[in-house]
Amino acid sequence: LAKTTQPISMDSYEGQEVNITCSHNNIATNDYITWYQQFPSQGPRFIIQGYKTKVTNEVASLFIPADRKSSTLSLPRVSLSDTAVYYCLVGGLTGGGNKLTFGTGTQLKVEL
């Protein structure tokens, strides 16, 4: 199983770009990298997913280097409402569902 490591917490100010990195040194060939956002008293919510290189959607970008041993979630111009816990998930469902490993989460705090 891929082991994932994330920073415990990060602080930022409104309008800044935030980059959260997840390390996953033993990622398998078939594993995807997915990021989720979680607010208090809610279940996690999907943000973005990628396999390699760069993926961008309307809320975030995901950068994955060629060796895929890490990934970086980039949130452009954060606002107070981006204060949440962010999780990276590494894995896939080929061959069984027991190949999904969540990181321990990064608490992002955005201030004025």
Add this chain to the structure above:
Amino acid sequence: DVKVTQSSRYLVKRTGEKVFLECVQDMDHENMFWYRQDPGLGLRLIYFSYDVKMKEKGDIPEGYSVSREKKERFSLILESASTNQTSMYLCASSSLEWPEQYFGPGTRLTVT
């Protein structure tokens, strides 16, 4: 919008009781998941189901069982609850294509 509902937001049970946690999704998803979430440990997969009556063990299946008799419903069963099973339990579903999982709001279970 995909909706994943869980039978209870809060539950208090006594040690040794049999506990049922119910999860229902309304998007005809093939995959359903049960996780537990603990501070400092992130989300850990307990069981996964990819079809009716089919299940796969996750990272921490000990002390738990699951049941999927209908496609939309996935139940987590604690045969004999113990205090170390006090946790937040999250249910999720996804289509076969994956990777976006839709999570329910969670059930906070306390075993005394």
